[in-house]
Amino acid sequence: METPLALTIxxxxxxxxxxxxxxxxxxVLLGFVLLGNAANLTIFAAGRIGTMTPPLVxxxxxxxxxxxxxxxxQALVLTAIVIGFGLAAFALVLVMRAHAEFGSVHAEDxxxxxxxxxxxxxxxxPPEDSxxxxxxxx
Amino acid sequence: MHAxxxxxxxxxxxxxxxxxxxxxxxxxxxNAPGGGFVGGLVAASGLVFFAMxxxxxxxxxxxxxxxxxxxxxxxxxxxxxxxxxxxxxxxxYLTHRWWFPDLPVKLPLNTAFIFDVGxxxxxxxxxxxxxxxxxxxx
Amino acid sequence: xxxxxxxxxILIPLLASAVTALLWMRPxxxxxxxxxxxVALFAATLALLAQVISGGMLVGQMGNWPxxxxxxxxxxxxxxxxxxxxxxxxxVVAVYAMGPGAxxxxxxxxxxxxxxxxxxxxxxxxTGDLFNLYVWFEVMLIASFGLLVLDRTRxxxxxxxxxxxxxxxxxxxxxxxxxxxxxLTGTLNLADIARVAPDIENQGALAAVGVLLLVSFGAKAxxxxxxxxxxxxxxxxxxPVAAIFAALLTKVGVYAIIRIxxxxxxxxxxxxxxxLGIIAMATMVVGVLGAAMHYDVRRILSFHIxxxxxxxxxGVALMTPLAIAxxxxxxxxxxxxxxxxxxxxxxxxxxxxxxxxxxxxGLYAARPLLGLAFLIPALSLAGIPPLSGFWxxxxxxxxxxxxxxxxxxxxxxxxxxxxxYSMVKIWNEAFWKARPDAAPExxxxxxxxxxxxxxxxxxxxxxxxxxxxxxxxxxxxxxxTAAEGLLDREGYIAAVLGANPVxxxxxxx
Numbered sequence: 001m002e003t004p005l006a007l008t009i010x011x012x013x014x015x016x017x018x019x020x021x022x023x024x025x026x027x028v029l030l031g032f033v034l035l036g037n038a039a040n041l042t043i044f045a046a047g048r049i050g051t052m053t054p055p056l057v058x059x060x061x062x063x064x065x066x067x068x069x070x071x072x073x074q075a076l077v078l079t080a081i082v083i084g085f086g087l088a089a090f091a092l093v094l095v096m097r098a099h100a101e102f103g104s105v106h107a108e109d110x111x112x113x114x115x116x117x118x119x120x121x122x123x124x125x126p127p128e129d130s131x132x133x134x135x136x137x138x
Numbered sequence: 139m140h141a142x143x144x145x146x147x148x149x150x151x152x153x154x155x156x157x158x159x160x161x162x163x164x165x166x167x168x169n170a171p172g173g174g175f176v177g178g179l180v181a182a183s184g185l186v187f188f189a190m191x192x193x194x195x196x197x198x199x200x201x202x203x204x205x206x207x208x209x210x211x212x213x214x215x216x217x218x219x220x221x222x223x224x225x226x227x228x229x230x231y232l233t234h235r236w237w238f239p240d241l242p243v244k245l246p247l248n249t250a251f252i253f254d255v256g257x258x259x260x261x262x263x264x265x266x267x268x269x270x271x272x273x274x275x276x
Numbered sequence: 277x278x279x280x281x282x283x284x285x286i287l288i289p290l291l292a293s294a295v296t297a298l299l300w301m302r303p304x305x306x307x308x309x310x311x312x313x314x315v316a317l318f319a320a321t322l323a324l325l326a327q328v329i330s331g332g333m334l335v336g337q338m339g340n341w342p343x344x345x346x347x348x349x350x351x352x353x354x355x356x357x358x359x360x361x362x363x364x365x366x367x368v369v370a371v372y373a374m375g376p377g378a379x380x381x382x383x384x385x386x387x388x389x390x391x392x393x394x395x396x397x398x399x400x401x402x403t404g405d406l407f408n409l410y411v412w413f414e415v416m417l418i419a420s421f422g423l424l425v426l427d428r429t430r431x432x433x434x435x436x437x438x439x440x441x442x443x444x445x446x447x448x449x450x451x452x453x454x455x456x457x458x459x460l461t462g463t464l465n466l467a468d469i470a471r472v473a474p475d476i477e478n479q480g481a482l483a484a485v486g487v488l489l490l491v492s493f494g495a496k497a498x499x500x501x502x503x504x505x506x507x508x509x510x511x512x513x514x515x516p517v518a519a520i521f522a523a524l525l526t527k528v529g530v531y532a533i534i535r536i537x538x539x540x541x542x543x544x545x546x547x548x549x550x551x552l553g554i555i556a557m558a559t560m561v562v563g564v565l566g567a568a569m570h571y572d573v574r575r576i577l578s579f580h581i582x583x584x585x586x587x588x589x590x591g592v593a594l595m596t597p598l599a600i601a602x603x604x605x606x607x608x609x610x611x612x613x614x615x616x617x618x619x620x621x622x623x624x625x626x627x628x629x630x631x632x633x634x635x636x637x638g639l640y641a642a643r644p645l646l647g648l649a650f651l652i653p654a655l656s657l658a659g660i661p662p663l664s665g666f667w668x669x670x671x672x673x674x675x676x677x678x679x680x681x682x683x684x685x686x687x688x689x690x691x692x693x694x695x696x697y698s699m700v701k702i703w704n705e706a707f708w709k710a711r712p713d714a715a716p717e718x719x720x721x722x723x724x725x726x727x728x729x730x731x732x733x734x735x736x737x738x739x740x741x742x743x744x745x746x747x748x749x750x751x752x753x754x755x756x757t758a759a760e761g762l763l764d765r766e767g768y769i770a771a772v773l774g775a776n777p778v779x780x781x782x783x784x785x
Contacts, residue, residue: 020445025437032444039451046459073458076407080451082175083414087447089268090421091440096272097425098433113435113512117571118634206388210298217290223339224280231283233340 005045012038025095025105029088036084040077047073141191149191153200156184164258174254178261185262186269194270201266208263216256219249281327282336282349284320285359285402288313289366289395296387303382307374310387314363314370317394321356321363328356329754333761333771335404343773344468348404350772353758354604358401358531361611364740365523366394368733372619373516375730376626376722381514384426392419393520400528404772406464407454409532410447413496417443420525423517424509435512442505446495453488460485466539467772470765474543486541486548490533497529499589500558503582507566510581511574511631515622518574522581523615527607530588534603537592538762545595553593557687560586564694571633573621573706576698577614580657583691584610590672590688591759594679600759602671605751609656609664609744616653616737620646623730624706629716633702638711647707649731652738654703656745658696664744667752 012034019031047070055064055071064071099105102112141149160181167173189197201208223233234250292313296306328334328351338347351359370390373381396416403409425436458464460482461472476482495502506526510518533552541548563583567576588610591603621631627643628636640647656663669692676685722730744751761767 025441028441032441032448035445035448036451039448039455042452043455043458046455073455076454076458078175079407079411083411084448086264086268086418087414087444089272090418091444093268093271094421094425094433094436094440097428098437101430101433107437110434110437112431112433113438114508117575118632119571204300206297206300206385210294210296210300210388213290213294214298217287217294220283227277228279230279230337230340230346231287232338 001049002045005041005049009038009041009045012041023107025098025107028107029091029095032091033084033088036080036088040080040084043073043076043080145191149188153184153188156180156187160184160258164254167254168251174257175261178258179265181258182262182265182269185266189266189270189273194273197266198270205263205267205270209260209267210263212256212259212261212263214256215259216253219252219256222249278327278334279336281320281324282334282351282402285317285324285363285398286395288317288320289391289398292317293388293391293395296391300385300388303379303387306382306387307378310391311370311374313391314367314394317398318360318363318367321359321398324351325356325360328353333768335771344463344465347408348465348467348772349402350404350467350768351402352768353754353761354531354534355401357604357608357754357758358527359398361608362394362397362401362524365520365611365615368615368619368737369516369520369523371729372519372622372733373729375516375622375726377514378726378729381426381516384428385422386426386517389419389422389426390520393423393524395419397524397528401531404466406457406466406469408464410450410454413447413450413528416525416528417447420521423521424513426517427514429512431512435509439505439509442495442502446492446502449488449495450492453485453492456481456485456488465772466535467769470539470542471769471773473540479544482541483544483547486537486544489536490548490551493529493532493536494555495529497526497533497585497589498559498582499529499585500555500562503559503562506582507575507578510578511572515618515625519615519618519622522577522618523611526581526585527588527611530585530603530607533589534592534600534762538595538600539765539768542595542763542765549593549595552589553681553684556586556589556593557684558586559583559589560687560691564691564698567698568694568701571705573624573631573633573636573702574618576702577617577621580617580695580698581614583695584614584657586691587669587672587688590676590684593684594675594681595763596675596679597756597759597763598671598678599675600762601752601755602668602675604755604758605671606668608751608755609668609741612737612740612744613653613656613665616734616741617650617657619730619734619737620650620653623734624650626722626730628706633705635712635716636706637709638707640707642711645731647703649734649738650703650707652741654699655696656741658699659692660696662745664741664748667745667748671752671755 016031016035016038019027019034022028022031051067051069053065053068055068055074057064095105098110102110160177163172163180164174164177167177185197185201188200198204220232222235223229223231225235234248237247239245239247292310295309299306299309324334334351336349337343338349373386373390393416396412396419399412400409400416403412421436421440424439425432454464457469460476460478461469463469463472473482491502498506510521513521537548537552560583563579563581563586567579567583570576570579587606588603591600623646624636624639625631627646628639630636652663656665659665659669669688673685673688676688
């Protein structure tokens with residue numbers, strides 16, 4: 001069971017790496033979601049798999065039976081899924097805002113944050129008119 | 139948004155179905171699969187469905203408080219449930235306490251349930267806030 | 277009582293965040309609640325610091341679950357110092373945020389997000405559990421996302437995208453590392469991991485996990501190859517937000533590196549020491565060179581955050597008591613100074629109407645007090661005696677010389693000089709040269725209350741810088757105690773797990 005799981009994680013990470021390198025922001029976001037799933041599966045596999053008995057305490061019993069699944073990775077994965085969901089939702093809202101603002105979801109078209117500075121007075125400067133104009137436009 | 143007439147009229151009635159189910163899940167989560175998170179998701183999806191049928195303004199009116207306030211109430215409940223731990227001042231925060239009052243029905247009272255209700259409200263607030271931000275109507 | 281004090285730094289911002297979110301429609305009340313909570317947080321962290329200084333490390337188990345199973349909260353000297361400085365920053369920025377622009381910020385939800393951020397930071401400093409550390413990182417991250425794009429301007433959304441995308445990947449690596457650590461050691465409690473780590477058979481896998489953790493914490497701390505998100509985003513945030521980010525966020529990453537690599541990976545120092553040393557040097561150099569080519573006050577300051585991170589890593593790279601003490605002293609000094617510089621930059625914008633050096637000028641003639649308030653943190657950042665930065669640099673460089681890491685010590689010295697260049701550049705352009713004709717008019721006149729809210733925090737932080745500089749003895753002694761505590765792994769493990777740790781029944785594979 002561990003081998004197919006490891007292969008799945010590998011494929012997910014590879015696909016995530018491919019998507020994360022895209023210039024298209026929604027693709028990057030999908031890459032993040034895939035990477036998150038790969039991480040969750042890793043936690044799951046790290047908790048030792050092999051049993052199908054759910055980790056629920058029988059009525060009247062005081063502890064789990066010996067062959068029950070490990071509940072800790074399940075709790076961790078649940079937490080991580082919730083957090084990943086929240087992050088992905090926020091990032092999606094942000095990408096939508098960016099699309100509304102820039103009219104594009106390509107990372108290349110977004111140039112507001114890192115526009116070049118105006119050099120200070122003494123510095124020998126490139127054509128004066130173009131740079132302030134660009135800053136004003138931003 | 140143009141929802142059909144049937145959907146618009148039946149939406150307030152249909153809203154009750156997920157809300158009741160969500161409450162059932164919340165209470166059942168005590169000893170069986172379920173709980174505040176799943177319940178909150180169901181309730182939030184009910185509200186989102188209502189927003190699709192009747193528009194966001196109507197959904198916000200049904201919620202009465204803004205989503206952020208729902209989160210606030212939920213956080214206060216969840217955090218507050220931990221304070222009862224200090225009936226014994228040496229206990230760690232969030233040590234949950236149980237009472238079994240002498241009643242004809244079996245009614246275990248406990249602080250973990252308050253925590254779960256807090257989670258329920260936080261999930262409703264967060265999900266609705268995110269979805270409403272995603273499908274902003276302005 | 278100890279238990280209440282121990283959770284207070286998490287609970288106070290949590291309650292503040294909840295109450296301010298509840299009062300979503302009432303920004304005025306929110307601000308009062310926020311200020312009250314910031315004062316309470318500072319008081320609680322100071323009480324905790326006093327408790328740790330007098331009585332040593334504090335340990336608590338959440339929900340009374342015994343140590344390796346539940347979540348432990350551990351406050352040792354380093355954590356207590358970081359908490360106290362977080363409390364100070366929370367208070368200072370809460371006051372500063374009542375200055376110009378307060379109404380717009382509060383309507384956009386500044387208060388709940390700000391306190392959620394503080395909660396994430398204090399939680400990350402206190403927790404003794406690796407997965408819990410991940411959760412606090414995420415709390416901090418989500419709150420910082422919201423704060424960064426608070427004004428929803430074009431610049432902020434662009435900066436926000438860069439910040440969000442890179443940090444998302446960084447934290448996912450952290451999650452991956454958490455899973456692998458659990459698979460290797462069978463536990464997530466930091467003390468328990470530290471107990472089992474040296475005896476694990478598969479040391480190669482453990483080292484790989486260490487590198488994965490280094491990547492994710494490094495992305496958070498903005499160290500050399502992973503720093504690009506910081507100068508792309510910090511300068512777009514509104515000024516109080518930029519100040520709290522500059523003060524705390526990267527330092528949480530540094531704290532995590534110091535904590536994990538002194539505790540869990542100390543036995544693998546032969547691998548991680550040189551690696552961290554190279555990263556530290558590259559971070560210092562790249563940061564300071566980046567600052568040299570910029571002409572916008574905020575961007576210069578953003579790059580200096582990066583270069584200063586390098587100094588803080590020297591301690592873990594050398595792993596001698598003196599070097600770690602230097603790191604601790606440096607972190608404390610840096611948080612105060614860097615936050616203050618961002619606050620001053622906000623005030624410069626308020627007075628001079630711009631952040632661009634080209635459009636600024638004559639500020640010293642107009643506002644001598646502002647000039648003084650800039651000079652103290654700026655010279656301290658560059659390491660001019662007798663200010664706090666001098667002592668921090670002195671200890672770091674001395675520890676480098678003692679450990680015979682001459683290149684490291686030389687780089688640290690040279691970077692100090694270049695820092696001075698950047699600071700003098702700001703001074704010359706913004707304060708000393710005549711006011712340029714193209715200078716914009718200040719955006720609007722400000723009321724007396726706004727002026728007090730802006731300058732009181734700046735003057736307070738200048739006072740703290742001077743205190744650390746002129747009365748270094750107690751701070752240095754504290755740093756050395758903190759460093760000794762960090763290097764005493766057995767003491768930490770015993771304090772968290774108890775004298776006879778519970779053995780997990782399932783043996784480590």
